[in-house]
Amino acid sequence: MLEAFTLATILCGFIAIIFKQNLVMKIFAMDVMSTGVIAYYVLIAARGGVFTPIIGNAKNNGTYADPVPQAVILTAIVIGFSIQALMLVGAMKLAQDHPTLDTREIEKGNTP
């Protein structure tokens, strides 16, 4: 059930990247997509249980969350956020000449 929701989030983001005209909306749509991916990693980590994996708390029959996907997705979150920031800076620069930020127009103006 939750898996279906996270996958739907990824798909919504992907479809929005294609159908939204505004460049900033496209960037946000990509963020929605990466949120879906992060949620999916967290979900997979929680398959075995949801307790914090610390040896001292070894009383709940080993129903711990898997630490590896969480550690991995932390790296991906940082990378995703830096790409997001970089793209927004690019969009700001482009907005000076294309105030509407309409992707079709920007593309038409910048294709040789």
Add this chain to the structure above:
Amino acid sequence: MNTISIAWIVLPFIAGFSIFLVPKLDRYLAIFAAICSMGYALQLITSRSTIALQLLDNFGVTLLIDSLSGYFILTNALVTTAVILYCWQSEKTAFFYGQLIILHGSLNAAFACTDFISLYVALEVSGIAAALLIAYPRTDRSIWVALRYLFVSNVGMLFYLVGAVLVYKTHHSFTFAGLRGSPPEALALIFMGLLTKGGVFVSGLWLPMTHSESETPVSAMLSGIVVKAGVYPLVRCALILDEIDPIIRVFGVGTAVLGVSYAVFEKDTKRMLAFHTVSQLGFMLAAPEVSGFYALTHGLVKSALFMLAGALPSRNFKELQHHPIDRSLWILLAIAGFSISGFPLLSGFGAKVLTMKNLLPWQEIAMNLVAVGTAISFAKFIFLPHKPGVNTKPIKLGFWLAIGLLIGGLIVANVIYFEAYDAKNTIKAIAIIAVGWLAYLAIFKRTAIKLPRMFEQFEDLIGVMTLVTILLFWATFV
């Protein structure tokens, strides 16, 4: 050796950050790191040693460095050195060199690792550094091209991440070998990300505009080595898992045919070179065992060609045919064109023979046709009119040093596969070039067909990813 390997991976990043701290040392630090990589790669190739490292536990980073990755690393080092030499006397700021060497380091890391997460990090870092280099002139067009590149590669990599976690779900580890036994959707998603990043088949149609609209040194870097970071993991997976090998070979042939059929009709020098890169990526994927040598010769020749094309007075072939170009430039263009068409005496010949030898029977006809297409595309350069001393743009010493390094590398690389020189191979290579030139003079020189820029719009680039995923899913299912 293990310590040296880790030091070699870390060195470019340290150099990159030091450049930001001490901007005066920019080019010296950058070229030092690139030359260290070159030494390391040469040592790997000559000793034929294999270094397999597993850092931390079985969740940790795994590295595998052998002579295949040695060739990719050597290409990376040579191309980076040539690009630094090319820019030596220009006004480029420390920022440019810093990004360049970080890009070099991330590509080195991508050629060394064999687990999906380290690869993800390396590819994303290379994507960011490449986008910053593309946007370096700060014009609207360059910013748009960089944004488009970042968008396409990041969306591809998000799908890749979903695939990677599916592999983890099955095997509790992220290594490449874990693809065996994983569900088909994991393989489809991971490969879709890599195909997009590497510019392979229809998902690589972002590549021509990105490579042709960047500045000359950046195009040389992108076409020479950056796209190969997406191809190398595919090759590595095909070598680790036999059942994936046919899929990669099919994509290789498809890419080669697609790229070359655009290249023969292209009227713009840089776009022609970019489309031709797509077709050469196909050659690498069509014979995964020997892709290292092919990547080396292609990287050298393509970056030299981009630099030479940048020194020509015009980008339009029609205009170039009416105004003679400088003879010294023409000679270098002809040498590069001969190498990539597979003419004996240059290492492009050895690479083509080796690739053709490792093809499966069903691939041979298509790949020979592609070789003819390559000869047709480069006949456009070779048959340009030329005269001594008509140079319009002043050429700096750094340019000659860079070209000298790349072309010299092409000649020296002959030693890697000198067994290629026998009568049958030589005659075949010359016949292919002759057929290509005849076809060019008889047909293609006069045609005025201009292929539309269909499917190169932003929405198409993203939409095509779904098609490739479905195709891959179907291919793994059957």
